[in-house]
Amino acid sequence: MESTKSFNQILADIRVRPIERGEEARYQALMTEHHYLGALPKIGETLLYVAMWQDQWVAQISMSGAALKCGVRDRWIGWDFRSQYGRLRLIANNSRFLILPDWHRPNVGSRVLSLLERRIAGDWQARFRHPLFLLETFVDPERFYGGVYRAANWIELGLTQGYRRTPSGYSATAVSPKWVFIRPLVRDPQARLTHPDYTHLQLTGDPNRMLNAEEMRALPLCFSDIKDPRRPQGRRHRLSVVLGIAAGATLCGMSGYKSMADWAQGLGQAARERFGCRRENKRYVVPSEFVIRDCLVRVEPGTLDRALSLWNQSWGQTADSALAMDGKTMKNAVDANGAQTHILSAVGHTSRTCYAQKK
Structure with missing residues (x-):
């Protein structure tokens, strides 16, 4: 039987690192097989980690963007909905945590979380060019107690209200409240996240915008007079919708075709309807990265510039x-x-x- 001393040495030798590009298929396959929620697609800012002992995979961790709304978290921070939007990227969500079957041993989970906390801020800064102040996660109390997070000194804030995302928005009734745990990565995270000076947050660029319903409906209308340069055959999305979504993604801080497509995929059904997206099988679908790139490359830049100027004159926030x-x-x-x-x-x-x- 393995001695406690030898297993403590194994714990000390565990290392955590981001996965390499060629390991992603294996990572997602194991997550699909062993995690009760399955694999999670990469949307927006996401880093995938693996914990290793020698050449063996011990655990897998997915870190992604923070939840848009979480009452107990937002009250703990002390910000309001409007001010939080441009600062949500300073929080990362532990969206998946899987300890592989052969490694269900004491202290493995807390050791892996501890190693992750030591390096994620640097990884996030290097990859996404902005800092992290806080980690969050949600635990289903019907399945788990959250012991691994408690052992790793995460702070328990309480329960969510229990509403979940649905294809049409949010469920009408509370379904499954989740425990909310957070882990600060800096001193005084509340003071930093609520600081009135945006430049104090070490974020590059202007604060992200949050489009309201009227702005979403107005964006495609600005491009409605632009002639579609594509062939009629095979068009699934109207040009005005594609350009409106691309413009909306850019206004919300996205840059590059992939990030625009990821932003579009993250839109709820209500937002997709406002943009005028195509409806298929009772669901609104958004254009792919290829479609967004194809349309933006084909349309004459001056035409786009004039259309956006008209939108800005009507909806610009600063004179x-x-x-x-x-x-x-x-x-x-x-x-x-x-x-x-x-x-x-x-x-x-x-x-x-x-x-x-x-x-």
Whole structure:
């Protein structure tokens, strides 16, 4: 029989690291086989970790974006719904934690969580270019006690209200309240997360916007006059819908085709209906990454710019009393005559909105 001393040495030798690209299929297969909720698709900011002893996989952990709304967490932090939106990315959610069957041993779970806490802030900063202040997780009390989180000194905040996401929004009645546990990664996380100065949060760029229902409906209308450059055959999504979703994703802080597509996949059915998405089998479907890329590449940039300017005039949150003119010479960009390309832009002093751009 294995001695306590030798197993303590095994615990000390366990290491946690992000999985490599070639390991993702194995990771998802094991999660599907052994976790009662199955594998979780990667949407938005997500890191997948594996705990290892020598060459054996011990446990798997999925870390993803924080829950949009959680009453006990939000009251503990002390922020309101509007101010929290641009700061949710400072919190990561432990969306899956799986200890593999051969490793259901004392202290394994708390050891793995401890190792994760030591490195995740650095990994998150390196991958997503912003810090983490807090970890959160939800535990089903009908299945688990949350002992591994308690042993790892996570803070128990209480129960959620029990409403769950459905294809049409949220369930009408409470179904299954979950225990909420958090783990601060910094001192005074509440003070940092509620600090009135956004720059104090070490986030790059402007605060993310949160689109309301009227703005979602208005975005596709701005692109309704743009002629669709695609062939009629095989069109599943109207051009105005694709461009509206791409613009909405950009306004909410997404950059790149994949992040736009991930943002679209994260939209609920009510939001998809507001954007005018196609309805199939009683569900609204969003365009894929390929469709978003294909449309944005085909549409003439000046046409997009003029359409977005119209939307900004109607829905922009900040009025500009003055404009700044900014000119640049594009490096290594030449026209058909071999001349370098020059760009002149008109930018609002207060909102930093680009009102016009001329080549």
